[in-house]
Amino acid sequence: VVSGSYDETVRLWDTTTGGALQTLKGHSGSVYSVAFSPDGKQVVSGSFDETVRLWDTTTGAALQTLKGHSSSVCSVAFSPDGKQVVSGSIDETVRLWDTTTGAALQTLKGHSSSVQSVAFSPDGKQVVSGSDDETVRLWDTTTGAALQTLKGHSSSVYSVAFSPDGKLLPTLRVFNHWLVEGTTKFLWLPTEYRPTCEAVRDNLVVLGHSSGRVSLLQIKQGSEFIISN
Structure with missing residues (x-):
């Protein structure tokens, strides 16, 4: 497991022993x-x-420092082939980077507020971004062209993800203490589960809390929820 913190560190953990592997x-x-x-x-x-x-x-060594954003970087993701990284920032841009050279490949502009979440499509040909401007945007990773602007949310979009076949684009977020998909509220979060950040992968939601705790919420068919800390 990898974690990032307000203490300015990134940590790697052994999921069997719970021990720290790298700081x-x-x-x-x-x-x-x-x-x-x-x-x-x-x-x-x-x-x-x-x-x-x-x-x-393995070694914990720093390989590349990618500079170009003019404000905080809110979200990062690797491409499926590992050759590129995408980042979203408070500077309202999405950027694509070459992981070997560290070179900036594309700067994607179109959002009118902070970009809170980014993700690659399974084939690596598209990137999706979610923003405080309440929109979800699709981009071509080769040309940098804006493909679609998806509107319907009434507040910030904090998490985006493609389905495994790349055809569906669910958007989950936490809003007013609810886990929301689209405009539908489907799970109320008690005080102890209200996150400062969240991530979505397929049917798994990871909630990070200011207390330092991490909760895993697995969504199964039939509206069944399994939460573990």
């Missing part, structure tokens, strides 16, 4: 988002310090 230091601000590469050999992190950083998971 990755280099950011000079809170770490808002982290993700593994598809092969598990690298981690990417995005921070309040306006940088995106790449790390070696």
Whole structure:
């Protein structure tokens, strides 16, 4: 497991023992988002310090520092082939980066407020972004062209994800203490489960809390919810 913290560190953990494997230091601000590469050999992190950083998971070494955003980086993700990273920022842009050279490949502009979440499509040909401007946007990763602007949310979009076949785009978020999909409220969160950040992968929702606790919420068919801490 990888985690990013307000203490400016990225940490790797052993899921069997619960022990810390690596503490990755280099950011000079809170770490808002982290993700593994598809092969598990690298981690990417995005921070309040306006940088995106790449790390070696075995040695803990810093591999690349990607600079270009002019404000905090809220969300990061690897492409399916691990050759690119996408980042979303409070500076209202989405950026694509080459993981080998660290070069900026594309700067995607169109949102009118902070970009809170980004994700690649399963084939790596598209990126989706969710923003405080209440829209979800689709982009072409090769040309940087804006493909679609999806409207319907009445508040910030904090999490976006493609379905495994790339045809569906569910958007889950926490709003007024509810877990919401689209405009439908489907799970009220008690005080102890109200997050400061969340991530969605398929039917799994990960909630991070200011107390330092992480909750995993698995959504199954038939509106069944299983929560573990």
